[in-house]
Amino acid sequence: MTGQQPYTTQLGAGLGLVDETQSLLDLWQPGMDTQALFDVALESGQFPNVTARRLRNIIAECFAPRYIKPDSQPVSWLYKLHRHISTVALKHLFFLYTARANLILRDFVVELYWERYASGYSDLTTDDARDFVERAVRDCKTKTLWSESMIKRVTSYLVSVCVHYDLLRLAGRKSREINAVRISSCAVVILAYDLHLQGIADNNIINHPDWQLFGLHPEDVRDELKRLGVNKFWIIQTAADVVSISWAYKTMEEVVDVIIETGL
Numbered sequence: 001m002t003g004q005q006p007y008t009t010q011l012g013a014g015l016g017l018v019d020e021t022q023s024l025l026d027l028w029q030p031g032m033d034t035q036a037l038f039d040v041a042l043e044s045g046q047f048p049n050v051t052a053r054r055l056r057n058i059i060a061e062c063f064a065p066r067y068i069k070p071d072s073q074p075v076s077w078l079y080k081l082h083r084h085i086s087t088v089a090l091k092h093l094f095f096l097y098t099a100r101a102n103l104i105l106r107d108f109v110v111e112l113y114w115e116r117y118a119s120g121y122s123d124l125t126t127d128d129a130r131d132f133v134e135r136a137v138r139d140c141k142t143k144t145l146w147s148e149s150m151i152k153r154v155t156s157y158l159v160s161v162c163v164h165y166d167l168l169r170l171a172g173r174k175s176r177e178i179n180a181v182r183i184s185s186c187a188v189v190i191l192a193y194d195l196h197l198q199g200i201a202d203n204n205i206i207n208h209p210d211w212q213l214f215g216l217h218p219e220d221v222r223d224e225l226k227r228l229g230v231n232k233f234w235i236i237q238t239a240a241d242v243v244s245i246s247w248a249y250k251t252m253e254e255v256v257d258v259i260i261e262t263g264l
Contacts, residue, residue, distance in 0.1 A: 007104040014062030016164025092187035
């Protein structure tokens with residue numbers, strides 16, 4: 001086991017959860033914790049085909065770890081933003097926070113999905129995904145030794161989530177076509193400010209591993225930030241390997257307001 005947190009099966013509790021997340025963002029209000037959101041969602045009538053137990057599981061095991069973490073609460077601004085941006089941009093943000101909350105998904109996308117794309121492959125098979133999971137178990141990246149049935153389920157979770165977030169397209173019983181996503185401008189702005197507001201230095205922002213979820217290398221990130229600098233979100237200056245960014249806004253709420261106003 002390395003120093004990182006072990007891989008878990010938590011992804012299977014809700015997979016991409018795209019529609020459900022949007023419904024929960026509609027219901028969330030500032031100050032709500034997980035229990036309060038569950039109470040409101042249960043009474044809302046927006047989940048008529050979901051049992052109370054299943055709804056609690058969706059909120060506690062999926063929504064909360066992604067969006068209501070103690071050290072980071074993207075729900076506090078996503079609830080306002082999600083109605084005003086494209087479905088593509090919204091899925092990119094959901095993907096980002098889902099990958100942060102599920103390390104196995106993060107590594108699957110960075111180490112397998114983008115590596116296969118960079119190597120010229122056009123598809124990703126169930127066998128590829130299964131090999132990734134089996135290797136993770138052999139390398140002791142899981143807390144316990146997963147059974148064959150669990151390996152099969154987690155393989156399915158990974159592929160399904162990538163389909164939900166449009167990274168893969170259905171292309172056959174065992175094969176999925178790689179749909180190399182291009183990160184939306186909205187997601188670039190949100191991710192850059194997310195990292196900045198965590199107190200991460202400008203140079204480290206450019207090199208942060210979160211960008212790899214979208215297949216971006218540091219030089220790609222610099223190009224994206226320069227391109228969006230004309231929209232006055234920041235002013236970026238680069239010299240050799242040194243990056244300096246003057247940030248236009250101090251809070252994510254300010255950033256969200258500008259995104260909504262400009263229709264980014």
